[in-house]
Amino acid sequence: MKITDIDVIELKADSGRALDLDPTYHCCLVRVMTDSGLSGIAEVDSVPSVIRAIVEAPAKTSTLMGLKALLVGEDPGDIRRLWDRMYQHTSYYGRRGVVLHAISAIDMALWDLKGKAEGQPIAELLGQRRHDALPAYVTVYPLGRDPDELRRALDRTRAYPARAIKLAIDGFWREERALAQRLLLTAREHLGDDMPIMLDATATFHDAADIQWLLPVLKDCRIDWLEAPFSLDNLAAFEALKNAGIPVAVGDTGLTASAEWEPYFAAGAIDIAQPDIGWVGGFTGMNDIATLCDHHGTRLVPHGWNTDITLSANLHFLAARATPEYAEFSTSDSPLRWALVKEPRSLEPDGTLRVPEGPGLGIDLDDDTLTRYRVA
Known part of the structure; x- marks a missing residue:
């Protein structure tokens, strides 16, 4: 061939x-x-x-x-x-x-x-399929600027029976501190004590001093991880958070080749690695990142706000890992999110996603969707 x-x-x-x-x-x-x-x-x-x-x-x-x-x-x-x-x-x-x-x-x-x-499914080609289903989380964005807006956004998201919810913040959180704290406390109160919550800061903060005011409320709200607090160019800011008591997730805002990740691992600045399989070198590159994670005792939770192609790829990769980790389930309202493949992934009632069982990625593209939305 x-x-x-x-x-x-x-x-x-x-x-x-x-x-x-x-x-x-x-x-x-x-x-x-x-x-x-x-x-x-x-x-x-x-x-x-x-x-x-x-x-x-x-x-x-x-x-x-x-x-x-x-x-x-x-x-x-x-x-x-x-x-x-x-x-x-x-x-x-x-x-x-x-x-x-x-x-x-x-x-x-x-x-x-x-x-x-x-x-063979890719999960088998990667070594051994260890899991048939993985826990899923969903991301809430936009959150809105007042508690009522936030509650409505959370209610829309809770229509999906995910195991955890991630809040993606806006830039105004850096300046409007009292409002940001109020929104975070509202989210915890509205979701209850048992729902795991993560916070995606989307590189909103300039440095470690810029985020110190937020750390106590993150702890009070029992945030599972703080994602992308700073620009990836500011390794020193990530290093300064090493002893803050909040797990820090790194990489989903643009790290690519494994050599680009190595300074973060060497500095002990990563608690959770979030490689995007479409940026770090595909499955081969993900395996290289996984080797770094295993060597440093770091969790690996892939980034994945894309269509069912990326979702399926992440599920295959996670299915071959020893420890089950979250798969990110996009709730975008784009027609390409829901109609690009013939049998889209859906959340199980227990908040998990089944790993595709067909050969390769285990998906078939919908030709009508390709034709309708293809750019000449």
Whole structure:
């Protein structure tokens, strides 16, 4: 079996908003095709036109190559070798950032293709399927600016029987401290004592001093983890929170290759790693991050606010891990979130998500949805 082509597919649905932060309204898919008729599919939360340019770019030098030129004619089953080949031959303009996004998508598609060719789910190909279902959490955004708005948002989210709820805050929390504290206390009161709550700070705070006022109320509300409190460029701020008594989650706002993660592990600044499989190098890159996590005794909870393609990938990856961890379940109202695959994932009554059982990712794309939302 040989790779014959790589296709980048842009999908866009109208959100009614000028610039939507929800990536499921504007998707980038990558399909790897072979001479056997089998193909593998993937999704990446990135800029479709840039991903297409990286895939289709002609070779300039041996370290400035487009990915299609590297892979057409290759055996798709030798995934680690192909990953290293892509990384090496893009090294003068890659190694981090958007080139890793493109490599991630191709790697994910290669694993999907390998599973289809061998008739095995990716969870089995990763070593051993240890779990048939994983606990799920959902994210609440926007929270609103007053307690009543927040309660309505929480009630909409509680329609999904998830095991935990994450609150994604807005920038005004940094300046309007009394309101922020009131909203957090309202959330805990409204959800009750038994519901685990996480807080996604979305890099709102400048440094550790900027967030000290919030830490006591985080402890009072028994927040399970504080996610992305600072810009990833400010490692010192993360180091300063090491002894704050609140688990800190890192990585979901842009870390890519494993070498980019290593300073955070070396500094002891990560309690929970949150790699996005579409950014860190696909399944192959996720395995590298998992090795770092296991060495440092760090939890790994993947980022995943995307369609059922990313959700399925995360479920396969988590199913092969020794300890069950949360899968993020997007509640976006985008039609691409719910209609891109023929049998979308749904939450079980016990708040878990079943791991797909079919070969590869275990999903089939809905051709009508692809046709309707594809950007020419």
